[in-house]
Amino acid sequence: MAAEGGVRKRNNAEKAKAKAVAADQAGEKQPAAAENGATKEGTKAARGSGGGTGAGSSSFGTLLVVVLLSVVCVFVYRDPSLVLDPLSEFLGLEETGQVPETRSFTADVEKRDAVVSAFKHAWLAYERDAMGDDEYHPISHKGTNLTEAGGIGYTVIDSIDTMLLMGLHDEYARARKWVETKMSFERDANFNTFETTIRVLGGLLSAYHFSQDELFLEKAKELADRIMPAFDTPSGLPTSMINLGQRKGAMSEDNQNLVSTAEVSTLQLELRYLSYLTDNDVYWDAAERVMRVIKGASLTTGLASIFMNPEDGRFVLSAIRLGSRGDSYYEYLLKQYLQTNLSELVYQEMYHGAIDGIHAHLIKKSEFARLTYTSELVPERGPSGQISWRLMPKQDHLVCFLGGSLMLGAVTSGAHALPVSVPPRPGQLTATGKRDWNTGVELVETCMRTHDTATGLSPEIVHFRIPSDNLDLAVGNMPQDWYIKGAKPGAPPVYDARYILRPETVESLFLAYRLTGDEKYRRYGWDIFSAIEKHCKIETGGYASVLNVDAVPVEHEDKMETFLMSETLKYLYLLFEDDSVVPLNKYVFNTEAHPLPIFNPTRHANF
Incomplete structure (x- = not known):
């Protein structure tokens, strides 16, 4: 994978070019049963009355060939590589250095612009009613903050790089002004x-990359310095909470002073x-230490329980x-390997181990349509204290990433x-692969x-x-x-x-x-x-969550999650945009859909 050309140290001479760019833009399937047409009667007829090599024998041979070809076609249809791979090897295609087939995808302008209009419908309502507040409630036309001490502009920062990508210059200018002054x-x-x-940190860094505006980098450094004390634990795993004013980590009582695997990784x-x-x-050291601890504690299956102890790691x-609490751990194993331009092999190794474990233990097929889905493993303690694992066929929308x-x-x-x-x-x-x-x-x-x-x-x-389950399929038209x-x-x-406007x-x-x-x-x-x-x-402005996806007309919850503008609408915009915008060989997306550039690191993991 090519290194991102736009990545540079801060004294890079191409900074002006980046500013100009920013101004313009942010189990198994059940095989079909092969019907054997040779019934007992048909077979008897095919043999003929005299045996030998007559017409009946010829018909049977033809029928057998047809059946065999049908079976072969079914398997080739299911997996074309059965033919294509040996053919490629026979022809030597993989060793010729041939140029891979590339394609350019043009924008679907009408649909792309419809998504932009939706973003403006969401943003302008928030800006009108709740500018600077962490969260927005579109039905009551008000904003709220995450703490009684005030907010830090979750919705503003989460939205800025989307504005830059969509070319919403006026909206961006007002958002930047808020960051600068408030x-x-x-x-x-x-x-x-x-x-x-x-x-917030991811949003500031992405905004800096696309704008090359030092304001965002300075804010990112300040925020990161306030977060760093969260890593001051015996294991180096960060605390669940951070007091930004006191610069002091704190545990979450809801998790019994444990930390979730996804959050620390x-x-x-x-x-x-x-x-x-x-x-x-x-x-870098703080982030890498966490991964070293996780690798040292990893299960032989490659899978990870959703909680860790920050005392002993x-x-x-x-x-x-x-x-x-588990999802983005697996997501970031791959993305750490990609972000460092495929140079950090330890993350590739951890990624492959994790995906092997997922396939071995969590991937299942549904009963009827043979849909591929993921399960969960839930530990259960027996009467004598022994631990067993129960497979639960439950899949969060979050898993759709x-x-x-x-x-x-x-x-x-x-x-x-x-x-x-x-x-x-x-x-x-x-x-x-x-x-x-x-x-x-x-x-x-x-x-x-x-x-x-x-x-x-x-x-x-x-x-x-x-x-x-013993469920009646007729109940509720399920x-x-x-x-x-x-x-x-x-x-x-x-x-x-x-449905809470999720993007996965x-x-x-x-x-x-x-x-x-x-x-x-x-x-x-x-x-x-x-x-x-x-x-x-x-x-009147904004979008709200739906309480029941199976009831029409819908009943709303008065809340517009910040990831609507950061993730859901951004991914939809990019789906319909030209593929030269945020190309996958130059960027990785953080788990909040903030694009960060791929770069060549000057150091490597030592574990």
């Missing part, structure tokens, strides 16, 4: 370390890039899942050589199937059917393969039934489209965007 981190209150890093892209920009190893007996992530990993970490074609040819991927590509494609399709609701929006959590646990017609909506499915659609050029991913994205417009849009 933004303050001098808040004597506890903020979530993880959320503050991915949303999803700070690395931001801190590493800041270290690169400032030549300050303090940020060990995993705590807890659930293993790809949803909340994984499909696109696996596809991206397949064409980078799972490729024989780079770059690969778009879409990749089977011979260009390793066996592991092909496995991950196929699983990724299937998971994207599964996530789209969870949008088969009354609103066309996906619920927060779905469960997949297993024989022990889908054949999955259901919303506890949902009943006419009853109050359960938590799992809500459209994130995977964006990646899948960039890696394949298949127009169906744009169609899928437009369907989701249309559903958001129809059911989440508040006419």
